[in-house]
Amino acid sequence: MPGGPARIAILATSTSPRGSVAHALAVGEALCDLGHEAVVHAPDPTGRGFYRNARCPVVSVAARRVGGSTADLVRARIEDYLRHFATPAACDFDVFHAQCGIGGNALATLGRRRLVHAFVRTVHHLESFADPQLAYWQDRAIYDASRLLCAGRSAADALARDHGVAALVVGNGVDQTLFRPQAEPGDETLRLRWGLSPGPVVLCVGGFEERRNSLAVIEAFLRLRAERPRAQLLVVGGGSILDHAGYQARCRAALDQAGLEVGIGRAVIQPGLVPQDEMPGFYRLADILAAPALRGGFGPSVLEAMACGTPVVGAARAPFTEVLAGSDACLVDPEDAGKIADAFRAALEPGERARLAAAGRKVAALHGWAACASRHLSAYAACSRRNRATADA
Structure with a gap:
């Protein structure tokens, strides 16, 4: 300057x-x-x-x-x-x-x-x-x-x-010295502490919020779990200064109606706010980052997940399309829970998962x-x- x-x-x-x-x-x-x-x-x-x-x-x-x-x-x-x-x-x-x-x-x-x-x-x-x-x-x-x-x-x-x-x-x-794909000893500690099963584990960062499209993510997760009963929804973070209580109540009602329990080792796990040094482990333990946001949505978490080699399911609209090509992530219509569920299934296929992990790491390397x-x-x-x-x- x-x-x-x-x-x-x-x-x-x-x-x-x-x-x-x-x-x-x-x-x-x-x-x-x-x-x-x-x-x-x-x-x-x-x-x-x-x-x-x-x-x-x-x-x-x-x-x-x-x-x-x-x-x-x-x-x-x-x-x-x-x-x-x-x-x-x-x-x-x-x-x-x-x-x-x-x-x-x-x-x-x-x-x-x-x-x-x-x-x-x-x-x-x-x-x-x-x-x-x-x-x-x-x-x-x-x-x-x-x-x-x-x-x-x-x-x-x-x-x-x-x-x-x-x-x-x-x-x-994204800080690639912190967010990286190599497993750390603390990862297994996190898995045991929160009762994460072999999964698949779908990760959401930021809590239940309308702009994050949480209700559609829940519906897509229900469709995935109907086929893969051990699937878990891991919801990390939250704590916005804005009042999301009404929308969060709707999300909880949707989970209750589907008979999904919330708690350690349950179908839905909500650690809430966690220390920063635990976040790379959560990304690595997850099979997918679910981020099909309706508004905003391309915060640090997308690049952090990519740096850790976690495939991203995002929205086929800006700001995702400003940074990501269709080959870098599974980009879908965020208003269609069925399409989100299809993207979950695609990202879990071993070959596609490996391809998305490699593509994501390349994207993250461009954003220092x-x-x-x-x-x-x-x-x-x-x-x-x-x-x-x-x-x-």
């Missing part, structure tokens, strides 16, 4: 293992490897810190525990950030970068208070909010940003179409975090306090 190394404040949604948080930490680490000082911040009401150790500096922002609606929670998290960055000393960074609408709204307010001069915003995906306050916050964090970034072309196209603004596509990445971080630098330069001060002098 012109002017030498920069001090960059990256604001994430939370300290939990969500896709945007994983992206924030990985970009922060890669920026530090490039010689910058990137500090990743996130509200932390638990006081436990980030879900994994990071090679870049991190700050757990003091945050209150909040009940009530999603809007109440978002408002509280914006206020948490405003308290943290309340003084010029706390805002002593060259660049501010929001990875979410919460951070974007906090930085917009700090700009009006003349504590922040400009900020970069990454838009991972857009939500359709019925609550006008949530919709307002989403729009404000977009329109008030000085530069916009997106992980995928489809999000950038949506911003251009629906908001009339341009965004730079920076992509995603260093290249992703480097694509941020032009936006950072445009928003740098140091560069702006030089231009005004």
Whole structure:
């Protein structure tokens, strides 16, 4: 970046293992490897810190525990950030970068208070909010940003179409030193702890959510299990700041209606949030990553699975088709549970499984975090306090 190394404040949604948080930490680490000082911040009401150790500096922002609606929670998290960055000393960074609408709204307010001069915003995906306050916050964090970034072309196209603004596509990445196909001793420990059978094991990452198309995945899994009674559905992660309780109840009702038990060693296993160092083992123990998302969906988990040699069943639509060819994964119509089930069957055939594993590893090798971080630098330069001060002098 012109002017030498920069001090960059990256604001994430939370300290939990969500896709945007994983992206924030990985970009922060890669920026530090490039010689910058990137500090990743996130509200932390638990006081436990980030879900994994990071090679870049991190700050757990003091945050209150909040009940009530999603809007109440978002408002509280914006206020948490405003308290943290309340003084010029706390805002002593060259660049501010929001990875979410919460951070974007906090930085917009700090700009009006003349504590922040400009900020970069990454838009991972857009939500359709019925609550006008949530919709307002989403729009404000977009329109008030000085530069916009997106992980995928489809999000950038949506911003251009629906908001009339341009965004730079920076992509995603994967750490192939951590996510790799070679089995580790801890894999068998994971298998025994969670009662994974010979399978096949269908893995979902991120919990039950509507945008992840969980109901269709459940229906496709039921069709597979009718033919392969030892099949298991492994659902790792969850913990979104948005309220998915209604949809999660529908998913649980679908499982109950089908007579599928949830628990260790059962048909459906839900470990919930797990340590980062266990994720490669979960990918390697799975026979398929099920990710036929309706919206968004091409987060780090797809590349992580591919790096571990796990075949991916994804959606035959953007953002998958921006990165993957039809030969790299089983891409299907996400609205058709029958097609998803057919893709499960195809990916389990030994020859096809081996081919997809090899193709996936090649795709993952093309997506390093260093290249992703480097694509941020032009936006950072445009928003740098140091560069702006030089231009005004």
